[in-house]
Amino acid sequence: MKASRLMSALMLLQAHGQLSTRELAERLEVSQRTVHRDMEALCIAGIPLLAMRGAQGGWRLEKGWRTQVPGLDEPELRALLMTQPRALGDPKLSAAAERAFGKLMAALPVSMRRQAEAMRERLHVDHTGWHPSSEDLSMLPLVQDAVARDCRLTFDYTRADGDTAPRTVDPLGLVAKGSTWYMVGRAANGLRTYRVSRMQAVTVLATSFERPAKFSLGAYWSESTAQLQQARQSYEVTLLLDPQAARSIGQWMHAVPVKPGATKLPEGWSALRVGFENEHQARFVTLGFGPKARVLEPKQLRERVLADARAIAAAGTANTLPG
Incomplete structure (x- = not known):
């Protein structure tokens, strides 16, 4: 901690030329007595510091002396x-x-x-997105520390279905996807991915571990996300879509043009095979497009979407509210 503070003090003096003891204490969030001790430590380390007395006094580095960042273009x-x-x-x-x-x-x-x-x-990144996230990242610093030092972790993990159970894991790396953080770790049953916001009661153990010799965090993540995407798009649907709907669905779903068979397409419309996670998602998306989308296949989905549309129309003309 002291080494980091000494480096911060050195960089502050280098950036500002001269700072008083009070200014250094405020910026470093320490007492003025601590600043004096830190300045003495820097002098002992060979840093050419000058103490300027008087009302305009303070601390400054000897003219011409500075640390360098080598080779940075x-x-x-x-x-x-x-x-x-x-x-x-x-x-x-x-x-x-x-x-x-x-x-x-x-x-x-x-x-x-x-x-x-x-x-x-000229650059500002707003990580919150349009839909505010409720990610709890209170455990992230502990996880980061364990990853950096190759120390084993224990924690309580809540799965997506709400089930919570203790885990003991060798943390191999952290991945930031948007504003969501994941930890990749080695458990008893192999490599696993854990969402940091679902981790609680994290304890960094004194037990260290040896990283797998050929493990690549980037390669693991690419393979893992590819498998997830494939699994999430296991329910295939053939849709007829007007131009606007086709453009919209192509921006956020995996869609492939197909021949509509004997079905005659309205002008400008296209037939697309779209991969959804399940029937529920397919029904939700298709109904959201209203008259701009029609289901060709599977037949069961087409019938259920038609039934949903009739139920919505009937509810809209009813004189009483449900319940």
Whole structure:
């Protein structure tokens, strides 16, 4: 903790030129006595610090001395800034990332620092989305610590069906998908993916583990998500869609053009084979398109959608409310 604070103090002085003891104490969130001890520690470490006395006094680095970020060119800097620390979705992690960004800024040459500030002013990432998420990320810092140190974890995990059970896992990595965080871990029955917001009572054990020699987090995630997508699109439906509906469904569902057989298509309409998770989702989506969509196959779905549409029409003309 002290080493991190000393580095922060050094970077603050490098960025601002000169700061008083009070200003350093406020920025580092420590007492002025601690600042004096930290300045002494930096001097002992060989950092050329000067103590300026008087009303305008304070601490500053010897002129011309600065830490450097070696080999960082403009494209690399732009790529680094585009990661946008504030997009992490967790206040504690975002705050730590902002501190790291401040240290990076302080270590840059003045010309490159101006470029970095200009780049940051031109990018903002809102991780909340249009539909606010209720993700509980209170356990994320503990999980991150265990992942970084290869320490075994125990926690209570609540599955999607509401069942909660204890788990003991070797955490191999973290994946951020949008504002949702997942932990990939090795359990007794193989590699598993856990949603961090469903993890409670996390305990980082003193027991360390050895990572699988050939494990690749990126490769595992790609394969896992591909399998999930395939499983989620196991209910295939052939739909007739007007141009607007066809464009809409093609943006967020897996849809493949097919021949409509003997069915004559209205002008501009198309026949698409669409993969849904289940019949319920297919009915919900098809009814949402109203007269812009018709079900060709399967027959059972077509009949149920027609029955749903008749029930909706009947409810709309009824004089009394249900119940």
